[in-house]
Amino acid sequence: MTAILIMNAILAVIAILLVIAEKFLVTYGECRITINKEKILTVDGGDNLLSYFAQNKIFVPSACGGKATCGYCKIEILSGGGSILPTEEVFISRKDRLRGVRLACQVKVKNDIEVLISPELLSAQEYKAVVAKILDLTADIKHVFLKLEEPSAISFKPGQYVQFKIPETDEFRAYSVASRPSQDNIVELIVRLVPNGMCSSYIHEVLDINDKIALTGPFGDFYLREDSTRDIVCIGGGCGMAPIRSILLHLKEKNMPRKVTYFFGARSKKDLFFTEELFMLSKEFPNFKYIPALSEPKPQDSWRGETGLITQVVERTVVGNGHTEAYLCGPPPMIDASITVLTKKGIEDIYIYYDKF
Ligand SMILES: Cc1cc2nc3c(=O)[nH]c(=O)nc-3n(C[C@H](O)[C@H](O)[C@H](O)COP(=O)(O)OP(=O)(O)OC[C@H]3O[C@@H](n4cnc5c(N)ncnc54)[C@H](O)[C@@H]3O)c2cc1C
Ligand code: FES
Structure with missing residues (x-):
C-alpha cells in the first residue's frame, strides 16, 4: 500500500515537472495562425489560441476565462489544431467535431494553424x-x-x-x-x-x-428574430430579466408588432423588479401581457397574482397555436423544464431560443 502511494506521488511529481518543463523549456518557434484564409497572425507558439486572439484584439467570447467550463469560445479549425481534448468533448457535438469545431482556449499553438471565425465574432x-x-x-x-x-x-x-x-x-x-x-x-x-x-x-x-x-x-445567438411574425412567449427568472427586457424595449419602440406574453418567476415579492415598468407596458400595448409568478409568496406580500413554479404557470396558461416562438433566459433547471413544457405545447424546438446562466 505504502509502495503504491509512493509510486503515485512520484508519478504526480514527474507529471508536474513535465508541465513546467513544457511551459518554460519547450519552444515551438514562430507559428502562423491564418484566419478565414486571409488574415495571418505570426506568434511565438506555446500559448492557446484564445490568448493570441485577445492579444490581437480578436474578441472571441470566454465566459469562464479559459477554464473550459463555459463552452463559449468555439471556433472552427481547418488544419493544425491536433486532436480534440477530453475537456472539450462535453461542449462539442459529434456533427460539430466532424466540422473541426474546437474550444479556442484548449487549442495550444504548436505549429501553423488555419481557423475560421464567424464574421459576427470578428466584428x-x-x-x-x-x-x-x-x-x-x-x-x-x-x-x-x-x-x-x-x-x-x-x-x-x-x-x-x-x-x-x-x-x-x-x-x-x-x-x-x-x-x-x-x-x-x-x-x-x-x-x-x-x-x-x-x-x-x-x-x-x-x-x-x-x-x-x-x-x-x-x-451571442440569443436575440430577437426580427424577420419572424410568430407570437412570442418569453420566460425569465432572476437576471434572465436582462436580455428579455432588451427585447421588450425594442418591441415597444416598434409599437409591439407581435403578440407577446412574458412569464417571470421569482420566490417572493422582494425578488421582483421592473414590475411597474412591465405592467405599464402591458397597459400601453394590449398585445403584451406580463405574468409574474411567486413560488414562495410570504403572507406580508399579500400576493394576488399567479403562484407556483413558473413552468407550472406556463403549463396552465400557454395555448399552443403552431405559430409561436419562445425566448427563455434564467437558471439552467428553469430553462430545461420550460423547454419540456413548451415542446409539449407544440412549439418546435427550432423556435425555442435560450441563454442559461
Ligand atoms: C451568456 C451569458 C450571459 C450572462 N448574463 C448575466 C446577467 O445578465 N447578469 C448576471 O448577473 N449574470 C450573467 N451571467 C453570469 C455571469 O457571466 C457570471 O457567471 C456571474 O456573474 C458569476 O461570475 P463571478 O465572477 O461573480 O463568479 P465566479 O468567480 O466565476 O464564480 C464563483 C463561484 O460561483 C459559481 N457560480 C458562477 N456563476 C454562478 C451563478 N450564476 N449562480 C450560482 N453560482 C455560480 C461558480 O461555479 C464558482 O464556484 C451570464 C452568463 C452568460 C454565459
Ligand atoms: S473560454 Fe470558456 S470554454 Fe473556452
Missing part, C-alpha cells in the same frame, strides 16, 4: 466606458449604467451580451445587455451577486460611479 470590439449610475433592484441584484466613451456607440441585437473585464485581471464575465439597441451609448447591465464570485462581487462591492471599465462584444 466584436473593445469598448472603454465609464460607470454613470448604479441602482439596487433587489437585495442582491444591481442595475449598472455604463456610458461608452471609446468607441462611443455600440450596435447589438436585443438579447445579446457583452463581456465585462474585471479590472487589474485578464478575466472577463458575460452580462446580457438589459437596455434597448437604439440607446447605443449607454449599456445597462443587471448583475446578481454570486457569493465569493470574482466579477459580481467586484461589481457589487467595489465598482463606483465614474470608474473606468472595459467591455467587449456584442456576442
